[in-house]
Amino acid sequence: MFAFLLRRIFYMIPTVILVSIVTFLIIQLPPGDYLDTLAAELSDQGGLDSGTMEALREQYGLGQPFFVQYWKWITGIVMQGDFGLSFEKNLPVGDLIWDRLGWTFAISLMTLLFIWAIALPIGIYSAVRKYSFGDYAATFFGFIGLAVPNFLLALVMMYVAFKYFGQSVGGLVSPEYLDAPWTWEKYVDLFKHIWMPIVVVGTSGAAALIRIMRANLLDELYRPYVVTARAKGMSEFQLLMRYPVRVALNPFLSTIGWILPTLVSGEIIVAVVMNLPTTGPMLLRALLVQDMYLAGSLILIVSLLTVLGTLISDLLLAWIDPRIRYQ
Amino acid sequence: MTLTDTSPVSDNSKDTNLVPELLGPWSLIWRKFKRHRLAYFSLWFVGFIYLMALFGEFLTTQDINETNRRAPFAPPMSVQLFTNDESGTSQFLLHARGLKLELNEEERRRTFVEDPDKIIPLGFFVEGYDYKLLGLIPLNTHLFGAKNPRDRVYFFGADRLGRDIYSRIVMGTRVSMSIGLVGVALSMVIGISLGGISGYYGGWIDNIIQRLIEFIRSIPTIPLWMGLAAAIPLGWPPLRTYFVVTVIVSMIGWTSLAREVRGKFLSLRKEDFVTAARLDGLTDWEVIRRHMVPSFSSHIIASLTLAVPLMILAETSLSFLGIGLQPPTVSWGTLLKEAQNIRTIIQAPWLLIAPGTMIVMAVLALNFLGDGLRDAADPNAH
Amino acid sequence: MMPLTPMPTEPLVEMRGLKTHFHTDDGVVKAVEGVDLDIYPNRTLCVLGESGCGKSIMARSIMRIVDAPGRIVEGSIQYRSAEGSIVDLAKVRHGSRQLRQIRGQDIAMIFQEPMSSLGPIQKIGQQIAETISLHRDVSRKEAKEIAIEMLDKVGIPRPRERFESYPFELSGGMRQRAMIAMALSCQPRLLIADEPTTALDVTTQAQILDLIAELKEEFEMGVMLITHDLGVVAQVAEDVAVMYMGKVVEKGDVYSIFERPQHPYTRALLESVPKIGGEKRDRLPAIRGMVPHPLARPTGCTFRTRCDHFMPGICDVNEPAMVDIGDSQAACFLHLEKTHD
């Protein structure tokens, strides 16, 4: 198990490096370098003196080859936790992002639990009662869930909530609780708001997982070992849960690997629509005004945390599936 | 007893070949596909949408860029078959009910109400704005619309500038549906070549390509897309933006295809007929093209069909956020961008409903189609 | 060959007119089409026949584990329980308690593929102990002890350690032993073994067959062994049934069948194996032609398309009935003619 862990972590390293390079490429994509933008921005406020300019130029390695700049940037992050400056807010990026990243991942993880709680029983039901009315209903829901883009669903739900329930949606807590300490009432209020992004982000994932669980289980349901279990005299429910479901669960859990990235993606776009205090709106704004260090840092950390989440799910999987562990 | 296989076949073995008639692989797939009714219907629907994309102008009722200061956020007009004249007798006349602005006392703002005096007769093959059919044939006939070219009809309502949503959706079809196709074509080229190389040669090449795929799949796509798309300068010509957005969108789609192709190659590599072809002295490329590709092309077609809706959704999302296609390019995504905030939606729900429905229907149909194809192509499915 | 044990009077299982059909899209596959067969306690019945003739489906029909779209459409399977009451297995409700108690406890089955017939991610010991706790009133710990005892009995070395193993950690032979341990853990009265040795190498095959024979003596159970291997039949069988296209075409005790095969199909089957000391031939005869497509059953006698004694106007018109010929029974018009003469 320990060797497995080491190997998985080792495999992660190139991914991490690649992510950081791609991120830095994105930072570099807009024309002009960072200092030009900064200088242009600050010139209205009296400009920067040439000494500071030089110091900054040195710090970021501007004007030097790509990899030198990359090296300075990445070592700054790794060694000092310095993500650069957000020129729009004129604050270190590190001061701005953690809250928002926290919320993004909190919502993504809650969504993950939500879609599992939904997809598992429905998927099992659909496979066992193949071609029943319930199966068709689940399949239909699945297709709809996959066909409606997240942001569209968010808009529709907000419209319905406003039009028919008179509820104004947006944000994670009501305005009066924004700066309030975390009391019981605030949690209740949070819950009243947060279910909607969770449902919206989760729908397409749940739809996909239902289909995956159904297909996995259908693959297993007619295997010889199920017949063996039946021939032992187990009841259908008992054998279903102990054998095929147990086996089908593994590929199901391994979907974290790609479901987590899509949830994070979905959360970001839904957050823009619902105006949640998470990564989405901040990233979009940063990109639109080309506040590239902020945008780059957000992309980098979101991606890295996702990769980490995938790693954890792989380890969990190895823990429950002996076949993987012993490889 | 003579029981060798050279013994003459006696009379009684005549009816051993009562075996059901065998069909070729493609006709088998087609037969199975047709049994999948929803998929079969979706095939027609998708065909219809692509025709709509092709002959867009002919189907529109108004020029999509023409604004109308008197109809901002005009609601959809109702279409009726009969008119009632003063005497109360009804008469057959296909027409739309005109709108007029009226001051709403309660809300203290002007809203549209139906104008009973304004009847806009509708007809087929009516005269309208000039366009070139398929970019070649100059025409001004439109399939249907107001009989009087000066009348404006809004079947699905109007947007902020009084432009006709119906016509804009029809024209948006061209951009959105073609991004799906072009993106899939790109994905196909990348996916099949990388997947094929990976599966055919194996070894370290395979390893690198697999790592690359894992990498792309393990990072969230939306922020990455956003980062790339945001770098497209706003001043670029629409066609170039269109192309770059397509490339960005297809950068993700190829991975699943590559995996599938690789898997197929890996299993086919060991098949006897491939070995036999190699022993016959065919080159790698010939083996791939003549023997391997035909044996899984049905699967590829199914996966490609399933990739199209993903691309469409991706384009829509990016354009909706304002970092994909930019106005004046009209796509379903840029149309939805008009419905970005809740206040607009409440004032003019059709801005959300009309393009939204269109997207969902197109994606649904493509998904059904792809699913049906995949089931039909899978020899083991029952 | 085994010494002949006296024929007990009461059969464990009596199949009468059993028909199991698959209703597929392309038509009805008549996998089992009217089987009459008895299985006796403390005797080994071997079922022979070419691939696809319905042996496995017949065996599964007894356990009621035929997969959809397969269904028993006609006939009865009378099972005589230990208390002497008779249950028609063809009629008991699917999933009923009665059926579940018979499965595993009264009738157990081992399958052809030890690879896939065990749960892949469950410990083998657990899978055996589970069967025991299902049918016997024992604690978890006792179940585990019995399971270890069974593992030991079927010749698995270091059974206590093996209890914790996963199937993929065992060799094919060991897995099949584990399967047998599982099947016998509740001391069933009838063991159905569907080609239990096909996937194994020759030495292991012999060991497994010996093991089954040994345990049969010990527990005095009836055994129904499905096999393609005539050597195996000669080694372990007391009774033999030969199937062709879903029907039993000949049955009887092993001596009669081997020494005086009556049905042309049985004869052809027996001819197709090499005999030590037999006349030298360039090649072994195979049975002429191919098994007809299951959806295209010949009229009359199903074997007529490959039969050397085909009699036009007789064999393709009526189905031959089983007739007694000495110690065995066969369904062939050749013998019908004789008895009529």
Ligand SMILES: Nc1ncnc2c1ncn2[C@@H]1O[C@H](COP(=O)(O)OP(=O)(O)OP(=O)(O)O)[C@@H](O)[C@H]1O
């Ligand atoms: N799920 C199914 N659907 C349709 N037909 C089936 C199915 N399972 C079995 N059959 C048919 O039932 C017939 C008998 O199959 P069975 O497995 O009993 O053969 P068998 O005698 O055990 O052959 P083998 O020696 O190869 O194991 C075959 O013709 C087969 O085509």
Ligand SMILES: [Mg+2]
């Ligand atoms: Mg069989």
